[in-house]
Amino acid sequence: MTYQEKQSIVNIVSALLITSIYGSIVYQKHVLGQFDLTTDFKTWGVIFLIFIGVSIVSRIIIYIIFHILNAIATRDEKVPIEDERDKLINLKSTRNSFHAFSVGFMLLFVMLAFGMPIYGLFIFMVIFGVISEIIENSSRIYYHRKGV
């Protein structure tokens, strides 16, 4: 398995891990009555902003740990250079991710039209965000293995 493939798997796992842990913490607070997510949309804004910060910091830490573990396992400290093929793969994977998120975004409005409460919009936005990230990294693995 190449470095890029391992990195994509780490990205998928970390996206699922960070989102589920953060989501469960927020849900616990909602259940305990610290805030009401069904009506308080200002809190949703704060939650999203904090999530972006937490996500960035967590990913940096996970990436450093991954690089150290990979260097120990392979005895190769060098990070592979990103060449033109990697850039093309990244470009196509990002395109797939955007397509997936766009479809999800359209679905949100369909669900709203069918009576989904407003807070559901935020929940499904996070879900579609995670799905698009999974699609992006899965595409990356696919293109690395099958060719681009």
Next chain:
Amino acid sequence: MSKNNIQNNIRKLRFNANEMTQQQLADDVGVSRQTIVAIEKGNYSPSLELAFRIAIEFKVPLEEVFSYEVL
């Protein structure tokens, strides 16, 4: 992913160049070994610049490295 119709002789050229390894070629032309593997297998068509760099590395004209077959 369907194979493209650009054929290459990189494997033969590497063999003739003192059995140059994929890693050596990759280092010389500035790409990863995986990219050389993908080009050799026909899973990736390199950019014109990379194609020229590979040809220059083997000191042969571009058409001796790559050829186009109308399928």
